[in-house]
Amino acid sequence: xxxxxxxxxxxxxxxxxxxxxxxxxxxxxxxxxxxxxxxxxxxxxxxxxxxxxxxxxxxxxxxxxxxxxxxxxxxxxxxxxxxxxxxxxxxxxxxxxxxxxxxxxxxxxxxxxxxxxxxxxxxxxxxxxxxxxxxxxxxxxxxxxxxxxxxxxxxxxxxxxxxxxxxxxxxxxxxxxxxxxxxxxxxxxxxxxxxxxxxxxxxxxxxxxxxxxxxxxxxxxxxxxxxxxxxxxxxxxxxxxxxxxxxxxxxxxxxxxxxxxxxxxxxxxxxxxxxxxxxxxxxxxxxxxxxxxxxxxxxxxxxxxxxxxxxxxxxxxxxxxxxxxxxxxxxxxxxxxxxxxxxxxxxxxxxxxxxx
Numbered sequence: 001x002x003x004x005x006x007x008x009x010x011x012x013x014x015x016x017x018x019x020x021x022x023x024x025x026x027x028x029x030x031x032x033x034x035x036x037x038x039x040x041x042x043x044x045x046x047x048x049x050x051x052x053x054x055x056x057x058x059x060x061x062x063x064x065x066x067x068x069x070x071x072x073x074x075x076x077x078x079x080x081x082x083x084x085x086x087x088x089x090x091x092x093x094x095x096x097x098x099x100x101x102x103x104x105x106x107x108x109x110x111x112x113x114x115x116x117x118x119x120x121x122x123x124x125x126x127x128x129x130x131x132x133x134x135x136x137x138x139x140x141x142x143x144x145x146x147x148x149x150x151x152x153x154x155x156x157x158x159x160x161x162x163x164x165x166x167x168x169x170x171x172x173x174x175x176x177x178x179x180x181x182x183x184x185x186x187x188x189x190x191x192x193x194x195x196x197x198x199x200x201x202x203x204x205x206x207x208x209x210x211x212x213x214x215x216x217x218x219x220x221x222x223x224x225x226x227x228x229x230x231x232x233x234x235x236x237x238x239x240x241x242x243x244x245x246x247x248x249x250x251x252x253x254x255x256x257x258x259x260x261x262x263x264x265x266x267x268x269x270x271x272x273x274x275x276x277x278x279x280x281x282x283x284x285x286x287x288x289x290x291x292x293x294x295x296x297x298x299x300x301x302x303x304x305x306x307x308x309x310x311x312x313x314x315x316x317x318x319x320x321x322x323x324x325x326x327x328x329x330x331x332x333x334x335x336x337x338x339x340x341x342x343x344x345x346x347x348x349x350x351x352x353x354x355x356x
Contacts, residue, residue, distance in 0.1 A: 015127055016250075016270065016273065017090060017092065017127055017131070018266070018267075018268030018274075018277070019090065019122060020076050020088045020089060020122060020266065021088070021089055021090075021096075021120070021122045021135070022087075022121050023085075023086070023087045023096070024085070024118070024199075025102075025119075026084050026115070026116040026118075027040065027083045027106055027114065028114050028115075029113055034111060035111075035112075038082070038110055039083075039110055040081065040112070041110075042109045042111075043109045048071075051098050052078075054097050055075075055098050056091075056092070057075040057089055057093050058074045059071050059073060060072050060073065061254075063254060063256060065240070065260075066258070067081060068081045068256050072243075072253070075089045075090045076264075077252065077266070079254075079262055085106075088277075092130060092132055094135070096135075096144045097134075103115070115149070117171045117172055118145070118152075118170065118171055119168065119169070120169040120170075121169070122138075123166055124164065124167070126275075141169070145169050153171070154167070154169045155167070155168045155169075155170075155339065157306075157337045157346070158304070158348055158350055164350050166203075166306055166348050170344075172343050194312045196312045196314065197309070197312075197313055198307070198315040199279065199306075199307070199308050200278075200282075200287050200305075201278070201279045201306045202277070202279075202294050202303055202304075202305050203306075204275065204276040204278070205274065205275055205300060205303065206300060206301025206302055207269070207301070208300075212267070212270075212271070213269070214230045215249060215267045216249040217245065217247050217248050217249065218248065222245060223244050223253070227241060235265075235294060235297060236255060236257075236280065236282060238257055239257055239263055240255060240256055242254045242255070242256075249269050250269065251269070252265070252266050253265050257282070261280065261283070262281060263278070263279065264278075265277065265279075276300065283314050283315060286321065288328075292329070295328055295331065301354075302331075302351065302353065303351055303352075305351065306347065306348050307322065308347070309344065318347070319345050322336060322347050322349055323336060323338070327351075331352065332352065333349055334350045335348075336350075337349075
């Protein structure tokens, strides 16, 4: 989040990249008998702090329940559940550099010895030239990932020649649409025991300046004040919120629920490069009302919306419904792409108030 910029007077020297690099890993054990004792939350706090030093960020707040540990970071968030690790970092952080150390910590403390899947994704940067050299293009990031994983696949959804596109790297390749019925039946059978999983992400730009002023120390006396004034607490009401307001501006929050679901919001409010990200994994058959609440809260000029859901998720029909969602109020759909991997369906959509 933006921690040392001025919301009124922006210059290139003060630019902050709000767009996050999102890394999600699922772990498993080659010995099913031992898997019941495996848990990523067994990794000690001091080891996690050392891991984040490699990424160039630090822990500033922590909350937990029986299902999930949630960390607010100096640059976005980290979540640990039994076998899922999520690291979401903005600015010029270097999350891929921590992967080797993470894999060692997971085997040493959590007991898992295999990566079941990895999802590394991000929107295109506003200023890629300011990133560390390994992150200035997605091709370079893919090289780092391919050095660790043997069966990774990379995709770009949306046109890279436009101002808004979304990159994805995963171990599960897009299915061959020519697979015969027997192969498809085997695929369906292999997912009968999958844990339902889904993620909704809304990446917003060109935000309403009056809304963004709420996320400055000049207007809000505390993080709680900003949360209440903006209406963030109403987006998913049952979440326990852990929030932080940076000085002089910028905001981060994590919300967690008893069932292990989460939401996280990160805000860079400066006028020339305003950016807000919203992410949640709550299971819903339709996200229409939730998306509308998010848009009404932040009033972006444009946004990228991504949904991914596995075959057992109740959100599995959402990609189809988004194809029919030509608009959300004044925001018109400009682009949509859907792809199917071995376990997940992904949908990328781009909306703006005016065609671009």
